[in-house]
Amino acid sequence: MYIGIDVGGTNLKAGLVDGNGKILRVQRVPLDFQGPESFAGMLADLTREILQNGESVEYVGIGLPGAVSGGDVLFTTNIPMENVPLEQLFRRHLDLPLLLGNDADCAAVAEFFCGAGKGTQDFGVVTLGTGIGVGLILDGKLRGGAVSSEAGHIVMRRGGELCNCGRYGCWERYASATGLIRLTKEVMDCRPESLLHRIAAQQGCVEGKTAFMAAEQGDEAALEVCREYVEDLADGAVSLINVVRPEVIAIGGGVAAAPEYLLLEPLREIVARESFSSHGGRATKILRAELGNDAGIIGAAFLGRVM
Amino acid sequence: MYIGIDVGGTNLKAGLVDGNGKILRVQRVPLDFQGPESFAGMLADLTREILQNGESVEYVGIGLPGAVSGGDVLFTTNIPMENVPLEQLFRRHLDLPLLLGNDADCAAVAEFFCGAGKGTQDFGVVTLGTGIGVGLILDGKLRGGAVSSEAGHIVMRRGGELCNCGRYGCWERYASATGLIRLTKEVMDCRPESLLHRIAAQQGCVEGKTAFMAAEQGDEAALEVCREYVEDLADGAVSLINVVRPEVIAIGGGVAAAPEYLLLEPLREIVARESFSSHGGRATKILRAELGNDAGIIGAAFLGRVM
Numbered sequence: 001m002y003i004g005i006d007v008g009g010t011n012l013k014a015g016l017v018d019g020n021g022k023i024l025r026v027q028r029v030p031l032d033f034q035g036p037e038s039f040a041g042m043l044a045d046l047t048r049e050i051l052q053n054g055e056s057v058e059y060v061g062i063g064l065p066g067a068v069s070g071g072d073v074l075f076t077t078n079i080p081m082e083n084v085p086l087e088q089l090f091r092r093h094l095d096l097p098l099l100l101g102n103d104a105d106c107a108a109v110a111e112f113f114c115g116a117g118k119g120t121q122d123f124g125v126v127t128l129g130t131g132i133g134v135g136l137i138l139d140g141k142l143r144g145g146a147v148s149s150e151a152g153h154i155v156m157r158r159g160g161e162l163c164n165c166g167r168y169g170c171w172e173r174y175a176s177a178t179g180l181i182r183l184t185k186e187v188m189d190c191r192p193e194s195l196l197h198r199i200a201a202q203q204g205c206v207e208g209k210t211a212f213m214a215a216e217q218g219d220e221a222a223l224e225v226c227r228e229y230v231e232d233l234a235d236g237a238v239s240l241i242n243v244v245r246p247e248v249i250a251i252g253g254g255v256a257a258a259p260e261y262l263l264l265e266p267l268r269e270i271v272a273r274e275s276f277s278s279h280g281g282r283a284t285k286i287l288r289a290e291l292g293n294d295a296g297i298i299g300a301a302f303l304g305r306v307m
Numbered sequence: 308m309y310i311g312i313d314v315g316g317t318n319l320k321a322g323l324v325d326g327n328g329k330i331l332r333v334q335r336v337p338l339d340f341q342g343p344e345s346f347a348g349m350l351a352d353l354t355r356e357i358l359q360n361g362e363s364v365e366y367v368g369i370g371l372p373g374a375v376s377g378g379d380v381l382f383t384t385n386i387p388m389e390n391v392p393l394e395q396l397f398r399r400h401l402d403l404p405l406l407l408g409n410d411a412d413c414a415a416v417a418e419f420f421c422g423a424g425k426g427t428q429d430f431g432v433v434t435l436g437t438g439i440g441v442g443l444i445l446d447g448k449l450r451g452g453a454v455s456s457e458a459g460h461i462v463m464r465r466g467g468e469l470c471n472c473g474r475y476g477c478w479e480r481y482a483s484a485t486g487l488i489r490l491t492k493e494v495m496d497c498r499p500e501s502l503l504h505r506i507a508a509q510q511g512c513v514e515g516k517t518a519f520m521a522a523e524q525g526d527e528a529a530l531e532v533c534r535e536y537v538e539d540l541a542d543g544a545v546s547l548i549n550v551v552r553p554e555v556i557a558i559g560g561g562v563a564a565a566p567e568y569l570l571l572e573p574l575r576e577i578v579a580r581e582s583f584s585s586h587g588g589r590a591t592k593i594l595r596a597e598l599g600n601d602a603g604i605i606g607a608a609f610l611g612r613v614m
Binding site: 067069074075122134136138139141143145146147148149150151153154155156157158165166167235238239240242243244245273274276278279280281282 | 374376381382429441443445446448450452453454455456457458460461462463464465472473474542545546547549550551552580581583585586587588589
């Protein structure tokens with residue numbers, strides 16, 4: 001039995017997970033952040049509630065958007081925590097280890113045991129969201145904590161768009177959902193006739209899926225957006241693959257729900273053609289991530305198995 | 308006791324190496340390639356000669372420029388071998404395992420045990436030569452063979468210079484010794500007054516060190532070359548560091564002999580400023596590789612210790 005807690009934008013979700021990654025029970029509380037001490041207390045309360053039937057666990061895993069190192073939170077992007085010794089605070093309430101992971105790493109751990117990475121030893125997840133979160137498991141061990149991969153910050157275009165990290169031209173500026181939305185808007189500006197406008201109006205705004213929806217109906221401008229987006233996605237993916245050469249890279253996040261022939265198929269083609277494996281060595285497979293929203297709980301719960 | 312064989316451009320060098328990385332004895336033969344079978348026979352002969360005093364070893368390690376996978380050579384860049392089952396051929400002559408590594412990986416192994424990587428668990432060597440060879444040791448194990456890092460093929464400038472790998476704009480097109488020489492020539496073309504011309508004439512040609520020699524004498528054009536070269540080197544280095552976040556990256560190859568204040572110091576500044584560690588997590592140290600020409604033998608000899 002394992003406990004995983006997923007710290008989302010608005011909720012804390014804690015789950016009791018069995019050895020096969022099945023979520024047996026979930027507790028949800030709204031995320032009402034009143035400082036690190038009370039946050040640690042909330043985590044302990046959630047843990048106690050989850051264990052109400054007397055099950056025992058070796059540790060509690062928690063996944064956060066941000067960066068962690070050992071038992072400390074270096075920073076989070078949704079709540080104001082910086083350099084917080086979270087495990088230490090948690091242990092004031094409960095005598096259990098608290099294992100910390102960032103959300104990209106938790107996604108990788110979940111997929112590694114229960115999804116697209118099953119059966120591999122060298123595996124990565126690329127989550128396309130506000131940014132690009134990358135989690136790597138190499139030789140069966142998570143590159144987590146202080147060495148968590150920040151492959152979203154491979155520079156793709158020197159002197160390009162300013163990134164949140166302070167550099168210019170990072171991969172995530174182009175190939176995240178945010179990048180896709182910006183690209184869609186740029187193309188819309190020059191293509192007033194495009195179906196993109198009608199779909200965006202129906203949705204109320206431009207989203208990551210806007211271009212894919214219009215492209216499915218054959219809209220030329222949208223097809224152009226999809227092609228350019230996939231090229232940007234492939235560019236960083238090939239660099240990442242050339243550095244660590246995993247068996248499988250799984251693509252996750254909302255954008256990954258796009259039709260296969262518009263996203264993953266052209267991505268696979270470019271990767272096969274451009275990655276170094278065309279000259280020999282391991283060829284990396286590109287799959288879709290499988291677990292969706294459950295990945296946060298499962299990945300946090302299984303952190304102790306890959307550390 | 309270990310045996311390492313370094314396959315260079317013109318010679319085979321075999322060394323008997325003790326557990327501390329001390330080379331006790333070296334045998335050199337000219338590289339006269341007459342096909343894979345006779346090449347395997349030469350390796351066996353060299354091994355027998357090295358073991359003339361009756362020492363025993365568990366395996367023979369060999370480092371080659373090219374790509375390997377398990378006991379097979381996928382291709383080499385200096386001799387015509389493609390998909391050669393070298394270990395199998397070797398075993399027809401000698402009942403010893405033959406461990407294969409590419410030269411960049413052997414450099415990393417050697418530095419890991421006896422040079423700039425001593426005491427680390429996550430380590431990389433970036434060798435600046437004709438191309439950029441990268442060897443990675445993560446969690447104490449070599450990313451070798453079919454998963455050997457090809458970080459020289461991180462794309463740095465999309466649509467840039469055509470690379471030998473078939474892609475455009477790879478890091479090694481800019482930051483290898485070859486890239487430095489091309490850049491030096493480009494700047495020389497626009498700066499007829501520069502000291503670069505006189506130094507190149509003295510050397511007989513433009514070399515990797517030409518720009519550094521002129522820069523040391525305060526030549527403005529040469530200083531410009533050095534600055535731009537270091538920026539290119541840093542660009543790929545930061546991307547590599549952001550992906551795997553090693554403790555130490557050692558810079559090797561002829562170019563690494565450049566004065567510290569012109570190469571490694573500005574490189575360290577850019578890496579400290581631009582890598583993700585400025586926001587938290589492990590900061591990677593940049594050191595100079597220490598072992599020079601001995602790295603090939605020592606790294607090949609120690610391959611079995613990191614596999």
